[in-house]
Amino acid sequence: MSIRFVKAGLLTTVQDSGRFGLADKGISSNGAMDSIAMQTANWLVSRPLTSPVIEITLAGPTVKFDQSMSFAVSGANFDLILNDSPIPANQTIHVNQGDKLQFGKCLSGLRAYLAFSGRIKLPKTLDSYSTHLMAEFGGFNGRALQDDDVIELADIQIPPRKILPNQYKPFYGGNYQIRITDSVESSEFSAEQMSQFLNQTYHVMPQSNRMGLRLQCDDPVIINKSILSSGLAQGSIQIPPSGQPVISSVDGQTIGGYPRIANVISADWPILAQLKAKDKITFAYVSIEQAMQIRKEKMGMYKQLWG
Amino acid sequence: MRQVPYKIVNNGEMALTIIFDCPISLDLCQRILFLQKKLRRSIRQYLLQSIPAYQSLTLCLNENSLDITAFITQQIKQIMSQMDHKYSFLGKAYIPKTIEIPVCYDAEFATDMRTVSEHCKLSSDEIIQLHSQTTYQVYMLGFLPGFLYLGGLDKQIHCPRKAVPAFEVMAGSVGIGGEQTGIYPVNSPGGWQIIGRTPVRLFSPSSNKPFIANPLDNVRFVVIDKQQFDKLSGQES
Missing domain, CATH: 2.40.100.10 (Cyclophilin-like)
Incomplete structure (x- = not known):
């Protein structure tokens, strides 16, 4: 019972909900960058929500099934072709032995998640199935999938067919407003610097990856203060000497030494996973309390769906 | 034993960073590690990651609210005052290799x-x-x-x-x-x-x-x- 990646795609990795409790050893949390889309894909195939899935980036794989099972794709919108026919994302799809799924053009967003209705047979490393690309461990042999890699599956079920309701489908327009809140060094920035920061439009740079998102704007905030290095939380917006922000992400360093002007609120972390080169973003400030409230509402909405 | 002044700051709404207002020293390092060890038990239901640095400890949480932050703040205060009044934490400390x-x-x-x-x-x-x-x-x-x-x-x-x-x-x-x-x-x-x-x-x-x-x-x-x-x-x- 296996799946062959006839073509691997640009950066196709095994990721689960993350690797926690080892940041004090220098190991970042890894895991799916868009944890909502990852959980949605698992929900569609009736797997535990934190199960490992395949994270697909910009150019997707071609996958061949050696037995009948179900799969689902969530997250970024790709043209999906099963054998010769287009199929929809965000619903359970049944396939037969020998069927071939092809990811075509990435229409919007950047990262999609492919889940199967079986258990991916890979070992856990340091308590997670996620691939740590830099340190080359976890996932599939510690690396991104390559052409003709085969992933074994066990406990394959044929789950009930589910369709993701429309209100849960994010719109990836390439032009986003991202909400931010207080971070450790926010008070080191003056009110003028903060409003300068909020009044800019930022472009996503092509160097962005799972470690961090690099942004660029015309009138960057320059801050010449040295700070204490301290632990980086996900979504920290660091301001290096150039003033061009770097948002730390799931594979990033665990400790940072640049001042953080703000952190992206947790409800908006999934959008960070979908940013691609040339996308435009602006930031809007919310208080810590508002950020907590937004998260609570969002999690409540997904709890209704996932049960 | 001397007191170590500290403050707790928001690191986004899902993390807190405890910043210690004193120079880098082995003593401070031991205190931070002791605090981390204690918090790993007392707030484990909320704790995803704990990240010590030279003069800080960052706690990444799986859930947060004003009530949870207040609870964690109270736990930190308790452990810190325990350290300020007793040497005991050093006695039980890790034996270095x-x-x-x-x-x-x-x-x-x-x-x-x-x-x-x-x-x-x-x-x-x-x-x-x-x-x-x-x-x-x-x-x-x-x-x-x-x-x-x-x-x-x-x-x-x-x-x-x-x-x-x-x-x-x-x-x-x-x-x-x-x-x-x-x-x-x-x-x-x-x-x-x-x-x-x-x-x-x-x-x-x-x-x-x-x-x-x-x-x-x-x-x-x-x-x-x-x-x-x-x-x-x-x-x-």
Whole structure:
């Protein structure tokens, strides 16, 4: 019972909900960058929500099934072709032995998640199935999938067919407003610097990856203060000497030494996973309390769906 | 025992950072590690990650609200005052090991020895001697998998980082960055001046002992030649 990646795609990795409790050893949390889309894909195939899935980036794989099972794709919108026919994302799809799924053009967003209705047979490393690309461990042999890699599956079920309701489908327009809140060094920035920061439009740079998102704007905030290095939380917006922000992400360093002007609120972390080169973003400030409230509402909405 | 002033600041709505207002010291490091250890039990239902640094401890949470923050703040206060009033935490503290790390300082690996030599106005032999005669204190791990934050680099061999970081530094490279020395545990970009390489792996993810050292351990660098380096590399792989 296996799946062959006839073509691997640009950066196709095994990721689960993350690797926690080892940041004090220098190991970042890894895991799916868009944890909502990852959980949605698992929900569609009736797997535990934190199960490992395949994270697909910009150019997707071609996958061949050696037995009948179900799969689902969530997250970024790709043209999906099963054998010769287009199929929809965000619903359970049944396939037969020998069927071939092809990811075509990435229409919007950047990262999609492919889940199967079986258990991916890979070992856990340091308590997670996620691939740590830099340190080359976890996932599939510690690396991104390559052409003709085969992933074994066990406990394959044929789950009930589910369709993701429309209100849960994010719109990836390439032009986003991202909400931010207080971070450790926010008070080191003056009110003028903060409003300068909020009044800019930022472009996503092509160097962005799972470690961090690099942004660029015309009138960057320059801050010449040295700070204490301290632990980086996900979504920290660091301001290096150039003033061009770097948002730390799931594979990033665990400790940072640049001042953080703000952190992206947790409800908006999934959008960070979908940013691609040339996308435009602006930031809007919310208080810590508002950020907590937004998260609570969002999690409540997904709890209704996932049960 | 003296009190250590601290403040708790928001690190986004899903993390808190405790900042200690006193200079870097072994005593502060022990207090931070003690606080981390205690919090791992007392707030475990909320704690995803805890990240000690020289003068701070960051707590990443899986859930947060004003009530949870108040609860955590109370726990921190309690543990901190416990430390202020008793020495007991030091008595139960971890018993440090001394770890010897072989380093080959040959020119083949010491790609930035000349830069350090020019900056410090010392010969490479003098630099090697100063670097390898010190016993370093492991303050913490972090930044990269298995990276050791070492205290104790001799002032004579402090040397600024590169203006433009190298695209890739090989795993095992031993470098000097400002007032610190350290070893790159994995291949990564980096700005430190490289003066040698160890054949020892700092991080072995599949081993039952993935990390070579714990905070509070001591580290010594032992000079080896290229022949010993090759022999030890063979054993590692």
